[in-house]
Amino acid sequence: MSLGPAATGAVQAGSPHRDRPQTARTARAGGIDLMIRVGAYVAVAVVLGYFSVAAHGFFSLSNVVNVVEQSAILGILAFGMTLVVIAGGMNVVSGGIDLSIAANMGVCAAVFATSINAGVSDPVAVALTLGAGLAIGAVNAFAVIGLGVLPLLATLAVMNVCIGAELVLTQNTVISAASPLISLMSSGTFLGISVYAWFLIVASALFIVLVQYTRWGLRLYAVGAHREAAHAAGLPIAKYQAASYVIAGLCGSLAALLSVARLSGSSPGANDNLLPVIVAALMGVVFSRRMVPTIGGTLLSALFIGFLANGFQLINVSSYWVNGVQGLLILAVVSMTSLTKRAGT
Amino acid sequence: MTATSRPPALSMRGITKAFGPVKALADADLRVERGTIHGLVGQNGAGKSTIIKILAGLFRPDRGTIEIDGEPQTHLNPRQVEARGIHIIHQDRLLVPTFTVGESLFLGHEGGFGAFGLLNRRRMQRQAGEALRRYFSGIDLPIEALIADLTTAQQKIVQITRALLNRPSILVLDEPTAALNKGEVDTLFTTLRGLRDEGISVIFISHYMQEIENLCDRVTILRNGKDVGTVDPRTTPIGDIVAMMIARDIKEMFPGRKRKIGAPALEIRDLTVKGKFEDVSLSVRRGEIVGITGLIGSGAKEFLQTIYGLRRADGGQVLIGGKRVVIDTPAKAVAHGVALVPEDRRSHGVALDLSIRENVTLSSLSRYGSMGFIHAGRERSGVDALIGELDVKAAGREVLVRKLSGGNQQKVVLAKWLSRESSVYLLDEPTVGVDVGSKVEIYQLLSRLAEKGAGILVLSTDLIELMGICDHLVVLYRGRVVAALRTAETDTDDVLKWATGAQASTRPDMPAATMPAS
Numbered sequence: 001m002s003l004g005p006a007a008t009g010a011v012q013a014g015s016p017h018r019d020r021p022q023t024a025r026t027a028r029a030g031g032i033d034l035m036i037r038v039g040a041y042v043a044v045a046v047v048l049g050y051f052s053v054a055a056h057g058f059f060s061l062s063n064v065v066n067v068v069e070q071s072a073i074l075g076i077l078a079f080g081m082t083l084v085v086i087a088g089g090m091n092v093v094s095g096g097i098d099l100s101i102a103a104n105m106g107v108c109a110a111v112f113a114t115s116i117n118a119g120v121s122d123p124v125a126v127a128l129t130l131g132a133g134l135a136i137g138a139v140n141a142f143a144v145i146g147l148g149v150l151p152l153l154a155t156l157a158v159m160n161v162c163i164g165a166e167l168v169l170t171q172n173t174v175i176s177a178a179s180p181l182i183s184l185m186s187s188g189t190f191l192g193i194s195v196y197a198w199f200l201i202v203a204s205a206l207f208i209v210l211v212q213y214t215r216w217g218l219r220l221y222a223v224g225a226h227r228e229a230a231h232a233a234g235l236p237i238a239k240y241q242a243a244s245y246v247i248a249g250l251c252g253s254l255a256a257l258l259s260v261a262r263l264s265g266s267s268p269g270a271n272d273n274l275l276p277v278i279v280a281a282l283m284g285v286v287f288s289r290r291m292v293p294t295i296g297g298t299l300l301s302a303l304f305i306g307f308l309a310n311g312f313q314l315i316n317v318s319s320y321w322v323n324g325v326q327g328l329l330i331l332a333v334v335s336m337t338s339l340t341k342r343a344g345t
Numbered sequence: 346m347t348a349t350s351r352p353p354a355l356s357m358r359g360i361t362k363a364f365g366p367v368k369a370l371a372d373a374d375l376r377v378e379r380g381t382i383h384g385l386v387g388q389n390g391a392g393k394s395t396i397i398k399i400l401a402g403l404f405r406p407d408r409g410t411i412e413i414d415g416e417p418q419t420h421l422n423p424r425q426v427e428a429r430g431i432h433i434i435h436q437d438r439l440l441v442p443t444f445t446v447g448e449s450l451f452l453g454h455e456g457g458f459g460a461f462g463l464l465n466r467r468r469m470q471r472q473a474g475e476a477l478r479r480y481f482s483g484i485d486l487p488i489e490a491l492i493a494d495l496t497t498a499q500q501k502i503v504q505i506t507r508a509l510l511n512r513p514s515i516l517v518l519d520e521p522t523a524a525l526n527k528g529e530v531d532t533l534f535t536t537l538r539g540l541r542d543e544g545i546s547v548i549f550i551s552h553y554m555q556e557i558e559n560l561c562d563r564v565t566i567l568r569n570g571k572d573v574g575t576v577d578p579r580t581t582p583i584g585d586i587v588a589m590m591i592a593r594d595i596k597e598m599f600p601g602r603k604r605k606i607g608a609p610a611l612e613i614r615d616l617t618v619k620g621k622f623e624d625v626s627l628s629v630r631r632g633e634i635v636g637i638t639g640l641i642g643s644g645a646k647e648f649l650q651t652i653y654g655l656r657r658a659d660g661g662q663v664l665i666g667g668k669r670v671v672i673d674t675p676a677k678a679v680a681h682g683v684a685l686v687p688e689d690r691r692s693h694g695v696a697l698d699l700s701i702r703e704n705v706t707l708s709s710l711s712r713y714g715s716m717g718f719i720h721a722g723r724e725r726s727g728v729d730a731l732i733g734e735l736d737v738k739a740a741g742r743e744v745l746v747r748k749l750s751g752g753n754q755q756k757v758v759l760a761k762w763l764s765r766e767s768s769v770y771l772l773d774e775p776t777v778g779v780d781v782g783s784k785v786e787i788y789q790l791l792s793r794l795a796e797k798g799a800g801i802l803v804l805s806t807d808l809i810e811l812m813g814i815c816d817h818l819v820v821l822y823r824g825r826v827v828a829a830l831r832t833a834e835t836d837t838d839d840v841l842k843w844a845t846g847a848q849a850s851t852r853p854d855m856p857a858a859t860m861p862a863s
Contacts, residue, residue: 214462215464218464219452219453225444290443
């Protein structure tokens with residue numbers, strides 16, 4: 001209370017909130033963050049610990065390698081999703097999300113398989129596939145940034161277009177494909193590590209550098225976390241957000257290459273990957289100090305989901321349960337993040 | 346001061362800007378010399394923010410010329426403005442909550458931190474530390490901390506440091522001290538004086554006249570879109586500056602007190618919340634405005650919250666209209682005709698993204714409809730009447746509250762409760778961040794409410810305000826009532842002594858429960 005008789009003329013001289021520091025986030029919210037983070041690690045440890053006891057050979061080298069290989073497709077798709085979430089913000093309704101990314105993989109796999117079967121050379125087929133993925137990403141970017149459609153709806157629509165396009169190309173059948181590249185990818189190894197695993201390792205490294213260690217990555221976070229602040233800092237928000245969708249599209253087509261190699265062709269049902277991809281991207285948040293999506297967190301989550309599915313298999317639980325568990329994980333993660341947000345305001 | 350031969354750092358002349366029929370600026374001049382701190386004051390709506398937005402390149406003036414360092418500028422856009430060395434620190438803290446201090450300082454200007462777009466985080470953090478030490482030495486600001494974990498004051502400092510890193514020639518600060526405490530304000534002022542001595546011009550917008558007096562070399566007063574004077578605040582009495590702002594004598598700000606005092610509307614007996622306040626008693630009669638004040642930690646705020654059911658009392662009684670009631674939730678308070686106007690209106694008082702109409706009728710929809718349906722016509726005319734009565738300055742009842750000034754937002758909060766016709770009003774710092782003109786209107790409104798028979802309890806730390814509007818004043822010190830005074834028989838000095846504990850409570854017989862009769 002800085003008011004005294006000297007201030008008689010000063011209508012606003014009293015500044016009542018002077019002595020009251022306002023913390024933007026209460027200590028309690030910080031505590032919740034910590035609890036969630038520790039809780040996440042403990043939960044992961046408990047689940048993996050249980051399987052290591054209950055499922056014979058769960059932590060054997062061959063099984064771990066197997067899980068990593070199986071997780072490559074999920075991981076790469078989830079990286080694309082993570083970028084979109086970073087750039088679009090974590091708001092569950094209006095934030096960034098790419099629901100078309102798994103269906104994108106499906107149609108790209110169909111493009112790859114059919115073009116190989118049409119007698120196209122490997123490099124051309126790869127170029128066509130990646131081009132298809134980029135095009136789908138560009139359509140998403142145009143719908144979200146150009147037309148201003150909510151990402152949730154825009155990418156849902158594009159997802160349906162992708163599913164339709166895949167059906168047109170494949171007539172809902174398995175299309176086998178064989179080529180030198182496909183056999184190299186499915187059976188090749190380097191330093192004793194399979195091509196699938198290499199894909200995941202290299203993609204993780206590239207994305208970690210891009211997102212966590214470059215100016216571009218820092219700005220991507222700014223754009224998603226506080227649009228006005230990014231704008232005030234002179235950043236072209238639209239370009240960053242558009243880029244995230246295009247890169248996600250590219251991730252869809254890269255995953256398609258792996259999927260064709262793994263299944264020796266294109267096969268229906270690619271869109272079943274959507275749920276685990278969302279889980280991996282959102283669950284990754286709980287592994288970061290700032291409670292934001294990170295590539296490292298997404299990678300951990302993708303591997304965790306891989307181990308979960310694998311563990312269920314080993315202890316002979318129907319794989320149908322895995323779907324339910326993933327749904328619960330989404331619910332848990334989303335409610336946790338909204339819990340911290342609420343405590344934070 | 347600069348030699349007269351050098352052109353001023355900034356010269357805006359004859360600036361006129363209209364929004365539809367409303368003239369925000371009419372032939373306004375602003376001339377800022379190099380190496381000076383130049384205050385800009387005026388009521389909300391006087392044109393302060395419009396002239397700053399024109400300078401920022403966000404609005405284009407209808408007429409007028411702008412010269413920076415003597416060079417005429419045409420069609421300023423935000424990027425050019427920055428290139429000319431003008432940096433504006435807006436009231437909103439535009440910082441990314443999940444970023445560290447270092448990242449926030451350099452976002453958008455990370456360049457030079459490594460090749461290929463790679464970030465050199467270590468260097469970034471080091472330079473951030475150097476910058477903070479240079480401009481805000483003595484303020485503890487961990488550079489690894491996340492923005493979300495900082496106090497609003499610390500965030501403000503980050504924002505200012507961010508602008509200073511760009512070596513501005515003109516720095517514009519829009520209400521920078523609103524969230525800072527005394528020590529932080531002093532540090533900021535030292536920094537600004539240092540910048541001035543380096544030849545940087547500072548434009549400083551504030552509602553706090555003492556700050557203008559302490560800091561500024563010149564001050565330009567805006568009223569109704571026109572500059573009505575540029576004076577030296579160190580030699581011009583503050584009263585004169587305020588008079589120029591409002592074109593009215595300060596004594597006229599407060600409404601006369603010719604109210605009829607009736608039966609007790611609110612009686613509090615020995616209310617206690619352990620650790621916050623103890624055995625606090627007071628009564629507010631119909632037609633009476635009672636003030637309650639105290640330093641931070643006096644328990645006054647908690648006391649108000651307890652009456653409204655936001656806190657659970659550990660003991661004591663609350664009587665409304667003579668009847669004993671138990672209020673342990675805000676819903677019960679509302680049901681008993683008790684209204685609370687909270688201090689932080691942005692987070693508690695109004696829904697920013699709803700219209701004025703929706704905000705006003707939100708808690709009283711039943712009055713405007715039947716069987717769950719809203720009678721739109723009745724609602725519209727009711728809201729229009731309240732907007733008119735409170736003189737809310739807006740283009741219409743459908744305007745989003747977010748777009749209103751602080752004073753007008755506060756009026757919407759008041760309108761919301763008026764629309765319920767409560768019998769007891771609790772107000773927590775009703776005029777914080779509100780311009781002088783709106784303050785006067787709020788005072789008049791409170792006075793009218795009392796005239797209509799409501800009992801009003803105002804918590805404020807603005808003693809002039811309390812002396813001006815209240816009949817009685819209760820002073821809390823460390824959770825206890827130390828004085829119950831009639832405002833007619835005391836002065837701010839006396840109240841301040843009680844509130845700060847300088848005057849020990851040596852009157853155990855002081856009947857706190859019963860106010861001196863008027």
